Amino acid sequence: FYNEIPRTLIFGKKNEYKSIVFSTLEDITTPTFRREEMQAVNSLKSVFGRMYIPREFFHETAPPTRTFEFKYDDVHHTLPWGMFSDRYRLDRIATITLLTSEIFNAFVSVFGKIPERKKLQEAWEILLSCQAHDVYVVPFDHLGRYLYQRLPNYPGPLKPKTLQKWAHEKYCSCIAISKEILKKSLQFICEKIDTLTEAPAEAIKAIIVFNPLGWERSDLVRVEIKFKSGVARELRISDGKEEIPIQKQITERYENGSIKSAEVKFLAKVPPYGYKTYYLVNNKDDRNVSIPSEVQVTEKSSAIWLENKYYRIKVNQRNGAVESIYDKELKREFISLPGSSFLVRVPVEYSSTDEKANVEILEKGPVSASLRVKGLMIEYPYQLKIRLYQNLKRVEFELQIEFPEDGAVIGFGEPYKRLRVIFPVNISKGKYFVDAPFGVYPTSKPVQFSWSFADLTDDSVGFALMHKGIAGNILSDNELSLILASGRKGFSPVRGTISYKYAVYTHDGDWLKGSVKKKAEELNFRLESNITEIHPGVLPRENSFLKIEGENFAVSAIYREKEYLVIRLYELEGKEKEISIKTSFRILEAEGRNLSNRITERLSVSDKSLVHFRLKPFEIKTVALKINSV
Numbered sequence: 001f002y003n004e005i006p007r008t009l010i011f012g013k014k015n016e017y018k019s020i021v022f023s024t025l026e027d028i029t030t031p032t033f034r035r036e037e038m039q040a041v042n043s044l045k046s047v048f049g050r051m052y053i054p055r056e057f058f059h060e061t062a063p064p065t066r067t068f069e070f071k072y073d074d075v076h077h078t079l080p081w082g083m084f085s086d087r088y089r090l091d092r093i094a095t096i097t098l099l100t101s102e103i104f105n106a107f108v109s110v111f112g113k114i115p116e117r118k119k120l121q122e123a124w125e126i127l128l129s130c131q132a133h134d135v136y137v138v139p140f141d142h143l144g145r146y147l148y149q150r151l152p153n154y155p156g157p158l159k160p161k162t163l164q165k166w167a168h169e170k171y172c173s174c175i176a177i178s179k180e181i182l183k184k185s186l187q188f189i190c191e192k193i194d195t196l197t198e199a200p201a202e203a204i205k206a207i208i209v210f211n212p213l214g215w216e217r218s219d220l221v222r223v224e225i226k227f228k229s230g231v232a233r234e235l236r237i238s239d240g241k242e243e244i245p246i247q248k249q250i251t252e253r254y255e256n257g258s259i260k261s262a263e264v265k266f267l268a269k270v271p272p273y274g275y276k277t278y279y280l281v282n283n284k285d286d287r288n289v290s291i292p293s294e295v296q297v298t299e300k301s302s303a304i305w306l307e308n309k310y311y312r313i314k315v316n317q318r319n320g321a322v323e324s325i326y327d328k329e330l331k332r333e334f335i336s337l338p339g340s341s342f343l344v345r346v347p348v349e350y351s352s353t354d355e356k357a358n359v360e361i362l363e364k365g366p367v368s369a370s371l372r373v374k375g376l377m378i379e380y381p382y383q384l385k386i387r388l389y390q391n392l393k394r395v396e397f398e399l400q401i402e403f404p405e406d407g408a409v410i411g412f413g414e415p416y417k418r419l420r421v422i423f424p425v426n427i428s429k430g431k432y433f434v435d436a437p438f439g440v441y442p443t444s445k446p447v448q449f450s451w452s453f454a455d456l457t458d459d460s461v462g463f464a465l466m467h468k469g470i471a472g473n474i475l476s477d478n479e480l481s482l483i484l485a486s487g488r489k490g491f492s493p494v495r496g497t498i499s500y501k502y503a504v505y506t507h508d509g510d511w512l513k514g515s516v517k518k519k520a521e522e523l524n525f526r527l528e529s530n531i532t533e534i535h536p537g538v539l540p541r542e543n544s545f546l547k548i549e550g551e552n553f554a555v556s557a558i559y560r561e562k563e564y565l566v567i568r569l570y571e572l573e574g575k576e577k578e579i580s581i582k583t584s585f586r587i588l589e590a591e592g593r594n595l596s597n598r599i600t601e602r603l604s605v606s607d608k609s610l611v612h613f614r615l616k617p618f619e620i621k622t623v624a625l626k627i628n629s630v
Helices: 004-014 035-042 054-060 086-109 117-129 142-148 160-192 516-524
Strands: 203-211 217-226 235-238 247-253 259-270 274-282 296-300 303-307 311-316 322-327 341-345 349-351 358-364 368-377 380-389 395-402 419-424 431-436 439-442 447-449 453-457 461-467 472-476 479-485 497-508 528-532 542-544 546-549 553-561 564-571 577-583 587-593 599-603 610-615 620-627
Touching: 086 117, 086 160, 086 497, 086 553, 086 564, 117 160, 160 203, 160 528, 203 217, 203 259, 217 528, 235 259, 259 274, 296 358, 296 368, 303 368, 303 380, 311 380, 322 497, 395 479, 419 497, 431 447, 453 472, 453 516, 461 479, 461 516, 479 497, 497 516, 546 553, 546 564, 564 577, 564 610, 577 620, 587 610, 599 610, 610 620
Parallel strands: none
Antiparallel strands: 203 274, 203 528, 217 259, 235 274, 247 259, 274 542, 296 303, 303 311, 311 322, 341 349, 341 419, 358 368, 368 380, 380 395, 395 497, 419 479, 431 439, 431 453, 447 472, 453 461, 461 497, 472 479, 546 577, 553 564, 564 620, 577 610, 587 599, 587 620
């Protein structure tokens, strides 16, 4: 690795290169040199050349005189061993939690609350400290010890197990800070909402549900609540106008029969970047309101069937394989036999369809129904939950595997040997798309990284495999899979109990027509909720802080920067778009910025709360709104 540097410098000088970018172990994500160390190296720049941090390099490089285009497949993507530990999942959880807290902290600043800039900065610094190449994707044992002894600012100790623990603690710290910021922000908003005016007569509490995404959506809300003695006997949920289907579990009652604690699940419909108020209502007469369930579970012909208005799912009772995912809207079967399975080659091929499993009904109710599959994956116990919801078009899977604490020997080597969950898709000669930062890209490479989904489509219909922090996908013939784990003892080991969450969504047309990007974000960015008292307030029962209108674009961040609310978005389709931003608060002025945060244009503001602008094909654009706190 390092012995290539002198040879490259000689080659560069011979060919009159003015800049050389090294991207081996010393890539730009590795925090190898502090500024004072760089200054020491640069004092010998006549011998070794000048060392830059990326910002300095691009600032001092002359502006480009021409542009060129390259395809996603022109960029080399690797899926290193360390991506298949629990670390990548934690990274995604930390990122999404931090982005969500940043959004709502920006909104509360509009109402005069001082934004948590220092705390947010601390959380981002913690998260970014875990992005280093050698911390994030190369948890070596023998080689890692050699390298980390030579990194000037590595905090030590030198064992990879300690390094993994260090990264785990960093991620958990980032998540904790983000959750605290989010909690305070949501509580601040709840205190200002009028939950009294439209409250039902027997309302006990208000449940405010928040949507961190930019379109109206329906999704699951799960709350745990405790009551004083005598307050509640039976529960129902209302949106102030009509009763909402509810699935509840009374976890404890008082001696007088009233509820002490309960878990409640329901589907909420919430406006974009906003909130909606629901009410927890007591039935004084012990009347247990029955609402017909649209989620059905049946057992027949050695299989268990799950069904809602969108899907009919068949699960084999012998081995737990999903043998059918039938889309009732499209009238299309999407799974080919023998059905979904876990597959690994270690070194011989193992498939879960060859093993017996225990399949049982876990829950069935008006909101959701689920099955649980339990068995052994090689020698490691696993359980898989398969779930359908009343009015949601997605099939959810939650897989938990118990790996040994000293590390699993499993699927080490090239990607096809790694532990995967495989779906044989009933689409032939389909097009393969994956999402990555700032876009959704077609690819012809079977092994690919994806941010939150991979999609296989023949343009008439499509099959999206969405996930929460599972980095790798493989498309082999018509088999679409997620890479779950890879490692051996002493070299990128996979340790402990690891949970994997993924989902299937089938759709009409391609990924654009099917809104796959939105569905994957809904899986990752959950609805947030906060329980509050019934009280008067200045904000309405339902509200959007921000509405962004337009087609086929995505928002990557919303945050507060001094007196500005900053929104970063990008175009997905490759076509110029007209975009409008409508706020529930006053906009003083607006400007467009580039990725270096430099002003590129002044944007006109109409009606004191509406901004229009154009988004070029595949453009990444930052819009800054100067606002008044109210």
